[in-house]
Amino acid sequence: MNLEKTFRMLRKNWKLGKYRRLLQNAGLCAATACIVLLLVYFVRGREAEKEIEALRALKNQAAAESSAALPKLDGREVSGEYQELFLKNPDLVAWLTIDGTKIDYPVMWTPEDPEFYSHRGFDKKESQNGLLFLDKGSRINEYGGNLIVYGHNMKNGSMFADLLRYGKKSYWEGHKSIQLDTLQESRRYEIFAAGKSGDPKALPYGFTTASEKECRAALEGMQALSLYDTGEKGNWGDDFLTLSTCDYSTKDGRFVVMARRVK
Template sequence: MRNENADNEGKKHHRGRRRKKKGNIIANVILVIALIVFCVSGFQLFKIGKGYLDGRSEYDKVRKLAVTDDKNKNDKDKNHSEDGDDTFSVDFQKLLEINPDTIAWIRFPDEPSQINYPVVQGTDNSKYLKKTFSSNENTLGAIFLNVDNQKDFSDKNSVIYGHRMRDGSMFRHLQDYDTREFWKNNPYFYIYTVDGRILKYHIYSAGQVVDTSESYQTTFETDEEYQEFLNMTQSTSLYNTGVEVTTADTIVTLSTCTSASDNHRFVVRGVKEEETKQ
């Protein structure tokens, strides 16, 4: 009887050790999987962070190379323009040497000051989605003009695209215009062209649109058709700016992604108010 009990106890002990061993194996497998997931996730985050850092560093270098912005002049010269545009200039020769696709420079004089970039135009609208101004592969891409537009911004509606990056770069801060208060304090943006013109745009509309061809039409057969388009751009604005736009005017549409859906875009539209020489 004692031997049977001893055998039973031994079997139970053996089964217990097997279950414990099996449990340890499962726990180890889970631990290994968790470590792999952690490492892969960490590597992906590192790649994303490095991509942001590399892209921002590249654009900083481009600004230092080609842009002169003597802000100190504002304190000395009381006769400068309202937005201090006489202190800002772009060396397009240097930009063209880096990228022959260069057509302009865009900047906001105050906020969002992060939007201060060269503008390119590729042979299609996908070329600069993941390629920077200096032609490096990077998710920041470049700020680019619609391939269907004229390089001189003479079309009734010129469309400029830029990514909405999480680090605040490119066109991320266009969405700051979701409030009228922000627009009221920052109603203008400027485009500098290769041929030395400075185009001043008064923002008249800001809001979310569906990503359709109707939202991005660039040319119009008649004034009536253009007027219908202008009416649409004003009706989709989040607020009434009171800025007048007529069929005699040309506009620029700045477009970026939104967090709402893949089918929507956030757009800021400005009407050309003034043109001067650099």
């Protein structure tokens, strides 16, 4: 009986508008909190991009001043373009660029802790953007294998956000080429397939070393997942490069593009 009386009183007060102000204030607070969180997200993202811009400027300046010589640093040959960056952080193994996109970033490699740079910047401090990083099984100078590079697709358009645009063939047609600079040489790859799946086993993650069986399985898998026919294909014996990011259109989804080396 008390419960029924309480319900009638609540309903009466609701009709009189006694709770509207409370709900309005609660809604306003929630909206304000969301706006603040979004602002923090974009500000931090912008700060991370500024740090990358400084690295790009350092790289470009060094490229203009460097010679063709490859002096050794820490026992490794490093071209003049990347010497200063390598001295700042020897986890650097490459720099990846796709012309006409925002993808222009260093690639890191820490096989003992593969996802170390998933949420860290070049200075190794916490960063929501993280950096591009190489799969622990990838070998940057091994021919006939597959280099797998992971990166976040950020809402601010940074890192691998543009990778999702390869879901449309028209985008692939205008952005087929990937440049990957190692510490010793510049390489060019041509994208031949783009696909997505929520099943990691269906993606070419199992293919890193120069194994014919794994290569053929990866190529067959990508052909089955391909979102469109590019008219191009990879073959056993090619050098491959796979770029991977999250795809939120499906549970545990991943979006990948696969390319073969042409230069």
